[in-house]
Amino acid sequence: MVVSVQEIGQRAKTAATDVAGLTITTRNDLLRQMSQALLDNQSAIMAANKEDIAAYANTLSQPMIKRLTLDQPTIKAIATSLLAVVALPDPLAGPFDTWQTHVDLKIVKRVVPLGVVAMIYEARPNVTIDAAALTLKSGNAVILRGGKEAIHSNTVLANILRDVLRDNALNPDIIQLITDTSHESVNVLLNMRDYVDVLIPRGSAKFIDFVVANATVPVIETGAGNTHIFVDQSADQKQAIAIIHNAKTQKPAVCNAAEKLLVHVAIAAEFIPKITEKLVRAHVELRGDQASHQLDPRISLASEQDWDTEYNDLIMGIKIVSGTNDAIDWINNHTTHHSETIISKSSENVAQFMNQVDAAVVYQNASSRFTDGFEFGFGAEIGISTQKLHARGPMGLPALTTIKYEVFGQGQIRE
Amino acid sequence: MVVSVQEIGQRAKTAATDVAGLTITTRNDLLRQMSQALLDNQSAIMAANKEDIAAYANTLSQPMIKRLTLDQPTIKAIATSLLAVVALPDPLAGPFDTWQTHVDLKIVKRVVPLGVVAMIYEARPNVTIDAAALTLKSGNAVILRGGKEAIHSNTVLANILRDVLRDNALNPDIIQLITDTSHESVNVLLNMRDYVDVLIPRGSAKFIDFVVANATVPVIETGAGNTHIFVDQSADQKQAIAIIHNAKTQKPAVCNAAEKLLVHVAIAAEFIPKITEKLVRAHVELRGDQASHQLDPRISLASEQDWDTEYNDLIMGIKIVSGTNDAIDWINNHTTHHSETIISKSSENVAQFMNQVDAAVVYQNASSRFTDGFEFGFGAEIGISTQKLHARGPMGLPALTTIKYEVFGQGQIRE
Structure with missing residues (x-):
């Protein structure tokens, strides 16, 4: 059954509450299980990847084919990278700024997940895992829309991660892949303001410009580098x-x-x-x-x-x-x-x-x-922001969070 | 001579470099002079304001007229509010996060102005001064587009502030008012990606939705409150x-x-x-x-x-x-x-x-x-963000800044 992009958005919104409630222990444990699950399912991943490559062997350039390829060393490297994400500090951990106002309200400035993060990216199946891991670590639900050339690989990879969530009696929709690779599915995603909190497009400058011109959801521009x-x-x-x-x-x-x-x-x-x-x-x-x-x-x-x-x-x-x-x-x-x-x-x-x-x-x-999240010492990178709002330059886990003011009163009213 | 919105954008971009280079001593001194200049020009301000009110006396509601009115106490209050902005800490001051990377690059994460901030707002001439003061304090150039009902008041107010810049041999285009009150001027402003770093619309939920749907410049949504x-x-x-x-x-x-x-x-x-x-x-x-x-x-x-x-x-x-x-x-x-x-x-x-x-x-x-920047203890408020990117809730001076990574090497190349 193909789930519509709208339906994926609705499910992600529900899942965002579920994932935001997970402790850092649970989030890290899931990442460890996902790492193992990738190793356990190497043959299925490589078989799907071969299908992708066979379909595009004559149309993609050699560097593109290389980026698309998932062989044993690549899968091992991806599985290891999940353990590196486990080792990173919890971006949602306190201590949080806390103060009393002049009328004695207590304000806590908490760090919270963004909610639903959507990623659009090219034919690089490793991004499927990277993005899912970093959004899970930061307590977000994710909607993934990878390049059509990697659709078989991405489908298998996403299903492996979703099975780990299911095995832990959690909502699998914390991680969703849009399998509809039409342009129309991108257009719907760009305008799901009710469900998507931020969209991170990765790709050519031309594609980023298209997204900026057509999106009504908030966008973090990444990657164009003249x-x-x-x-x-x-x-x-x-x-x-x-x-x-x-x-x-x-x-x-x-x-x-x-x-x-x-x-x-x-x-x-x-x-x-x-x-x-x-x-x-x-x-x-x-x-x-x-x-x-x-x-x-x-x-x-x-x-x-x-x-x-x-x-x-x-x-x-x-x-x-x-x-x-x-x-x-x-x-x-x-x-x-x-x-x-x-x-x-x-x-x-x-x-x-x-x-x-x-x-x-x-x-x-x-x-x-x-200019790279790892070279900068952030231990992760969800992209390189070229805009000034929210995040600029290499984006680590904190770029996937926002804040929320919690105000505790005892009946205060404004005079 | 009416300056086109495009031309205003170009000038603001140039002015952004000028204002970013001013020390906090100069920025505060300008704010003090602007406070005094408002008091010195009370009669001119009130005369212009009377023109606005006369033109809309029969079409605006009583609360709207009240928000539009600039009398002596209001002008005094606005002048005093500029001195309150002087008293706030410099949002661009360090110390900045600084570290050495594994290849011994020194990275400084500096806080810098956004650049060119555009504000679209209703018939509230006090916002003209507020927005100009907060953007100047944070080292930004500003483009102001107020409601047509306040055009005479806004023109006089903006000219008073620009005269202070001129008197100090500074670029007056650090503060610019769009006097073209047509809808077309808003549409141009919404799409000046080459010149505008962030647009902060204030107004009805319907107007904010219009801006979000039609802007390609980065927007901070504010103020809609169901x-x-x-x-x-x-x-x-x-x-x-x-x-x-x-x-x-x-x-x-x-x-x-x-x-x-x-x-x-x-x-x-x-x-x-x-x-x-x-x-x-x-x-x-x-x-x-x-x-x-x-x-x-x-x-x-x-x-x-x-x-x-x-x-x-x-x-x-x-x-x-x-x-x-x-x-x-x-x-x-x-x-x-x-x-x-x-x-x-x-x-x-x-x-x-x-x-x-x-x-x-x-x-x-x-x-x-x-929910208010002053009640929260921020000492200022440029608006209340209802989005999750960049700023959320009451926005003080830090919301008008971004970061820049300065990397100092001795010939490092990537292996």
């Missing part, structure tokens, strides 16, 4: 080359990879041929402004569109700027507010850059590839 | 009557006033005639379910629509419920997530109510009229 590196006049150029190379090539398909390079005009003639040499050897295609193109013909001419494009590929835009002010202005006009970097020895320029660049994370002399 | 009081079997009935009377009648037009009364069936026959007597004497119209109507004929029959209506008037809905579970279910199906109250001596029922009712503020044995 990230820049500005090489200042005072930069240690050897360090700059190492950082740019790392940020661009270590994992080009991810959101914290560098996409654009801004070079101070005073060092451009010296620096641009050096970085071009390094990047061309790493098979990076370079697209630049007129000035950088003239300095090195291996840099082709960029189009206007390039400056706002997140390539997620071995391509980089290069532009020469007149200084820190120019770099900041350029970045603030083209940034997706994710991660921005200055390579500089000038503490004054670094301070100005960090103050004025409008991004979740601003770096001095380091690779933007460190 | 608030309930549940009188449990164990309630101190005398206390309950005092609280209900206060919450319903002390200021019926505001969002934290009570709108609905739920009575435990076991005490209904005794309690309902008593509370009806009290409320009818206070000129409250009562609309109830069949059961309460039968207990007291002064209660008329409510329509389905009543249960979801915020009256903002001397009207109250009454319903008999079978107990705490029934009350919680009813409330969660009809609440606007603002403030909800239980009158009870049962700590068990109170705990269940507080845990399971989905609202920003939950009360035991007190009037919901205390």
Whole structure:
């Protein structure tokens, strides 16, 4: 029986009360059982995953197939990651801020779950488990809507987790998967204000924009990263080359990879041929402004569109700027507010850059590839927020909570 | 010259950088000067206000006219409120969380202004000053769009504040008023994602719904309050009557006033005639379910629509419920997530109510009229959030800030 998206929303709302009432001992125990259940059901998971891969073998790129694949080591890693979530502190634990008001009301500012969290994501079945684990740990019900390419894998994975809930006499609807992979199911989800407390979309900038334009449920924007590196006049150029190379090539398909390079005009003639040499050897295609193109013909001419494009590929835009002010202005006009970097020895320029660049994370002399919940030490990551409300940058468990004021009186009325 | 809304947005974005760079000494000094400037320009303010009132004398209700009126005591009070904002702590001050990561990156989690805050509000010119003062104190640029009925007052007030900025050789566009009072100007504002970091609408539930459905800029929903009081079997009935009377009648037009009364069936026959007597004497119209109507004929029959209506008037809905579970279910199906109250001596029922009712503020044995930034001790209030993201309940200065991660490296790259 296919359950409608509306029905899934209603069930999630009910389940949210159930999961919010679970102790941290129970939540952690469920996560341990889920970890074991994944290992116990490896063959079923791999069989379903093979179906998915077979259906898309000819249409998906090799990196996409890799992200879709669940083999024994991947399943082991996912099962282990659940135990890491168990080890994290309870995001709902006190002590809570508590005070008495001027009329002697006692106010407790409690941390509580958001309620129903919905996730829309691509063909990455590991996100099904990640998202379910982090929402369960934080006392939320979750509605999962993964990419159609992973539907068989996701169905088996969600059923394994739901069976653990059932085995513990709990409401299985604490974790629900939308198996309707039509666009219509997304549209319904975007507008279920009665049931969904927050929607976290993961995907391309274009998809996130679609969600923002069409959703009436509250959204946390994540992941779009048109990230820049500005090489200042005072930069240690050897360090700059190492950082740019790392940020661009270590994992080009991810959101914290560098996409654009801004070079101070005073060092451009010296620096641009050096970085071009390094990047061309790493098979990076370079697209630049007129000035950088003239300095090195291996840099082709960029189009206007390039400056706002997140390539997620071995391509980089290069532009020469007149200084820190120019770099900041350029970045603030083209940034997706994710991660921005200055390579500089000038503490004054670094301070100005960090103050004025409008991004979740601003770096001095380091690779933007460190924008990550694990690298930041949060022990988990439900996504990287590029918005300013509620959560910004890598989001750990606290991003899945909100607050509630409990007020205790003895008959106080307002004069 | 009328400046277009787009142009106002662009200017605000530039001004946001200017205001973010001001020290707390400067921000406070500006607020002091603005307070004095309001007193110095009382006659101009009152003259403009008279124009507004004359234009709407025949179309606005008496309470609306009262909210619109700026006389000497009101202006004095507004000027004094600016000095109260000066006295509040700087929401951007540290100390900030700071740590070293496993690769020895130093991360500073700084508190920073949101950037550009837009406010849409009704014909209450005091909000023009409140909003400008709180956004300035928190280092934000503000775009104000007040009700058309207050356009002359708002124009004079905004110009007084902008003149203070000019006199200090600062960008006057830190504070801007949209003088175009057409609906079209609101529509443009709702979709200026390039310039507006957050929009705070204040107004009717219907207007907030319109904003949520049509905005692509991030919104903080405020103020809609279909608030309930549940009188449990164990309630101190005398206390309950005092609280209900206060919450319903002390200021019926505001969002934290009570709108609905739920009575435990076991005490209904005794309690309902008593509370009806009290409320009818206070000129409250009562609309109830069949059961309460039968207990007291002064209660008329409510329509389905009543249960979801915020009256903002001397009207109250009454319903008999079978107990705490029934009350919680009813409330969660009809609440606007603002403030909800239980009158009870049962700590068990109170705990269940507080845990399971989905609202920003939950009360035991007190009037919901205390949901207010000043009553909570925040010293300020930019609105009352009824959403779960970013801010919930009364919002003080911290609600106008976000965070930014500053990462300091020495050439770290990701392996």
